[in-house]
Amino acid sequence: MKHMRRVRLPALFLALALALSPAASALTVDQAGDLLEVYYIDDVPEEVLGQPTIQAMLEALGDPYTEYFTAEEYALFTGSMSDTELVGIGVSTLITEAGPLLQRVYPDTPAAEGGLQAGDLITAVDGQAAAGLDADAVVGLLRGEPDTQVEITYLRDGEQHTVTLTRRAVTIPTAYTELWDGGIGYIDCDSFGEETQAHFVEGVEAYGDQVSSWVVDLRTNGGGVVNAAIGAVSTFIGSGILAYLEDSSGVYRAYGSDSEALTDSPVIVLTDANTASASELFAADVRDAGAGLVVGSRTFGKGVAQIVLDGDSLPGYFDDGDAMKITTYRFYSPNGVTTDTVGLIPHLLVDADLADEVAVLLSAPAPEGSVDGCLHLDFYGDWYISLSDASSPEYQAAFTALLEALPDSAVLQLGTDSGWTDTTPAALAEACGLTSYQDRGFTDTADSPYASQIDALATYGVVSGSGDGTYRPDGTLTRAELCALLAKALNCRVPTGASLFTDVSMDDWYGQCVNAVARLGLVEGVGGGRFHPDGAVTRQELITIAARMGRRLSMDLELTAQDMPADAAEGDAYQAYAEWARSGAWLLSASQEYEEGSPVNLLWADPEAIDPAAPATREEAAALTYSILAHLGILPS
Numbered sequence: 001m002k003h004m005r006r007v008r009l010p011a012l013f014l015a016l017a018l019a020l021s022p023a024a025s026a027l028t029v030d031q032a033g034d035l036l037e038v039y040y041i042d043d044v045p046e047e048v049l050g051q052p053t054i055q056a057m058l059e060a061l062g063d064p065y066t067e068y069f070t071a072e073e074y075a076l077f078t079g080s081m082s083d084t085e086l087v088g089i090g091v092s093t094l095i096t097e098a099g100p101l102l103q104r105v106y107p108d109t110p111a112a113e114g115g116l117q118a119g120d121l122i123t124a125v126d127g128q129a130a131a132g133l134d135a136d137a138v139v140g141l142l143r144g145e146p147d148t149q150v151e152i153t154y155l156r157d158g159e160q161h162t163v164t165l166t167r168r169a170v171t172i173p174t175a176y177t178e179l180w181d182g183g184i185g186y187i188d189c190d191s192f193g194e195e196t197q198a199h200f201v202e203g204v205e206a207y208g209d210q211v212s213s214w215v216v217d218l219r220t221n222g223g224g225v226v227n228a229a230i231g232a233v234s235t236f237i238g239s240g241i242l243a244y245l246e247d248s249s250g251v252y253r254a255y256g257s258d259s260e261a262l263t264d265s266p267v268i269v270l271t272d273a274n275t276a277s278a279s280e281l282f283a284a285d286v287r288d289a290g291a292g293l294v295v296g297s298r299t300f301g302k303g304v305a306q307i308v309l310d311g312d313s314l315p316g317y318f319d320d321g322d323a324m325k326i327t328t329y330r331f332y333s334p335n336g337v338t339t340d341t342v343g344l345i346p347h348l349l350v351d352a353d354l355a356d357e358v359a360v361l362l363s364a365p366a367p368e369g370s371v372d373g374c375l376h377l378d379f380y381g382d383w384y385i386s387l388s389d390a391s392s393p394e395y396q397a398a399f400t401a402l403l404e405a406l407p408d409s410a411v412l413q414l415g416t417d418s419g420w421t422d423t424t425p426a427a428l429a430e431a432c433g434l435t436s437y438q439d440r441g442f443t444d445t446a447d448s449p450y451a452s453q454i455d456a457l458a459t460y461g462v463v464s465g466s467g468d469g470t471y472r473p474d475g476t477l478t479r480a481e482l483c484a485l486l487a488k489a490l491n492c493r494v495p496t497g498a499s500l501f502t503d504v505s506m507d508d509w510y511g512q513c514v515n516a517v518a519r520l521g522l523v524e525g526v527g528g529g530r531f532h533p534d535g536a537v538t539r540q541e542l543i544t545i546a547a548r549m550g551r552r553l554s555m556d557l558e559l560t561a562q563d564m565p566a567d568a569a570e571g572d573a574y575q576a577y578a579e580w581a582r583s584g585a586w587l588l589s590a591s592q593e594y595e596e597g598s599p600v601n602l603l604w605a606d607p608e609a610i611d612p613a614a615p616a617t618r619e620e621a622a623a624l625t626y627s628i629l630a631h632l633g634i635l636p637s
Contacts, residue, residue, distance in 0.1 A: 027054070027322060029052065029054055029057065031317055033048075033049040035309060036048070037049070039307060039309075040248065040326055041247070042248065044061065045060075048060045065302070065327045066327050067325045068322070069322055069323045070320075070322055071320055085172075087143055087146050087170070088143040088170060089111040089152070089165050092104040092106075093122070095134065096121075098121060099129075099131045102116060102117065103118060104188070105118055106170065106172065110165040114152070115163060121154055121155040121156075122138075123153050125138075125150060125153075143167070147166060147167065174189065174191050175187055175195075175203070175232070176203075177207060179210060182212075182365070183212035183213070184211065184215055184359075185207050185210075186214075187217065189218055189221055190221055191221060191222065191224040192223060192225050192228035192279065196228045197231035197232050200235045201235060201262065204262045208263050211263070211265055213267070213292075214265055215360075216267055216269050216282075218269060218279040218283060219270050222274060222300075223279050223302065225278065226331065227255070229279065229281050230255060230256065230281070232282060233286065234256075234257035236262075236292075237261055237286065237291045238261035239258045239260060241254045242255065242257060243285075243332065243334070244334075245329040246555070267286055268295055268359040268363070269283045270295055270359060271294055271344065271355070273297055273300060275296075280344050281333065281339070284333035284337070284339060284344055285333065287344070287633065289334070293379075293381070294347050295346055295348045296346050296348075296349075296350060296352045296355035297351065297352040298346065298349065298491060299339065299344040300343055301342055301493075303332075303339040303340025303342075304330050306327050306328060307328045308323055308324070309326065310322075333633075335632070335633050336554055337554055337632050338553055338555070341490055342553060342634060345635055348402060348405040348406070350402065357398035358401060360395075361402060364384045365384065370417070371415030371416070373415060375387055376414075376415065377413075378410065378411035379410035379411070387414075387432070390402075399432070400436055403429050406459075407460070408452055408459075412425065412428070425437070426439060440458045441459070442454065442465050442470055444470040450473065450623040450626075451473075456626055456630075456637070460636070461488070462485070462629070462635070463488065464488070471622075472618055473618055473619035475618045476615045477536065477537045477542065478535065478536060479514075479532060479533050479536075479537055480508075481618065481621075482537050483513040483514045483517045484509075484513045485621055486517045486523075487513035487517055489549070489625050490517075490520070490549065490552075495515045495516045499511060499515055501515075501525055501530055503531055503532065504533055518531075520552065536616075538612065539611065539612050539613070540581035540584075540585070540613065542624065543603065544585075546625065546628060547561075547587045547588050550602075553632055557591075564591070568583075568586050568590075572608065573585075573590075573606070574586060576612055578612070588601075589601045589602065589603050589606070602627045602628055603624065603627070604620050
């Protein structure tokens, strides 16, 4: 039977229980240390607790998410996750060389009442030319005191217009809904705060009967409150467990929603490298529920959650309006997979700047009658594309990016007078004259038994080959090459400081990869401070390291490894393996069972068919990496 997760009962809200005695004065260094010892996700080293100031203590801890806030800083922090009130005209702009381009005009604001529209180009404010101004200068011109007037000159469709607006207090919401042409409901969400779920509900209820697909834009959304993200995503996927949070004692708690979905239309989530934390959880919930697609670039990889201790939660410790934010949990998606470090790999990995255009292309209505001139994509749902729109100058770049991002598992069909016929991205690109189209695969993998796995990794940017279009699949895998593969698979941060190994320089092509993977605890040196980067990796070493990666990524694999029976790896299949390698081989080959009760082997062959002491090849490493990532749902398959 598949391993059961050790979790507490599902809860709707994170609870904060403090087992500390209140203090009578402002927060001291000793009290800050006490808070870290009680709440921090990992053990706190003594050298951290021995620092003379709170700031020095947090710097020594090295966690950018654990912070101490003064009263002023705390007010700014809480305000960043709430609807923002300011005095101005109520627009969102994109700074271009020609001037501020209006991206959004908020309803019930001076700009909306004055007739401004998204797409208008502001050329002057109170007679001052706007071209060449930076964002701060534009904000300074548009905002001001209540009831003061500002003259806006703008271009629309090549014609110049001028309007005088009266500034007043306007509210900029954390999430905002628009109805786009073609029955697309667009929700732009900047952060997850107290009001965010209500904004999602309002938007879906206002436009739901006119919407055939939803686009939720989480680009540059750095996260916020976990419960707010859970509440917002339940708008689309309904009730159930939507997250697991692990605390410092290794206990997993389940969190979810009892709200029903308000729409059954599919949703496309847009991401970029700054999509982080709670917004990654939102996207992972959509992915795990099969409710739609994630489109854009790989996300940031902040899979940890913090609690905020302030005067309300801990009276006596924070008497001056100050507060402390402490990393307390690691969170996992409903399928038990973390986004910590690894982030979230979109179904369609495209330039984030093109993600919204790709979403528009995918949101064409299903054809009625003739399918001629239509494209059908069967990939985590049925999606339709108008070829005339896709081939237009406006959408050619997005269509090219979409075709390049499709893995071989996606089924693409071209509509003709006689019905649907199968086609390929390359064939479509040639037929549509997309001269910039480039296949992400390699030129030398066709004869590899693992060609499909290697190509899938290439499609999602996990492997980059040798730099000349080749992968060298049957080449012996070196220790440096394995670290490069793992660093890309896990989306490792670029490490700083000195190298951990005397024979690895940070300036070597593999230096940062080796150090990043070593600091995650996945690889070790060979002794004497050396790593031996050019040494060959044996198959049992590859399997052992891959098992460590799986445990880091998966709640189920970690709990299974912890509960491994003492005699589990003593069978004939594992006798050829070194004793230190048997548990990893068992974990990846026989520990996971599905409904039918058949063990799922994640290795590239049966364990008894593998010579564990032989050198591993680059194709075997790719096959094993793909198998684990696809099995966990991290990599679309």
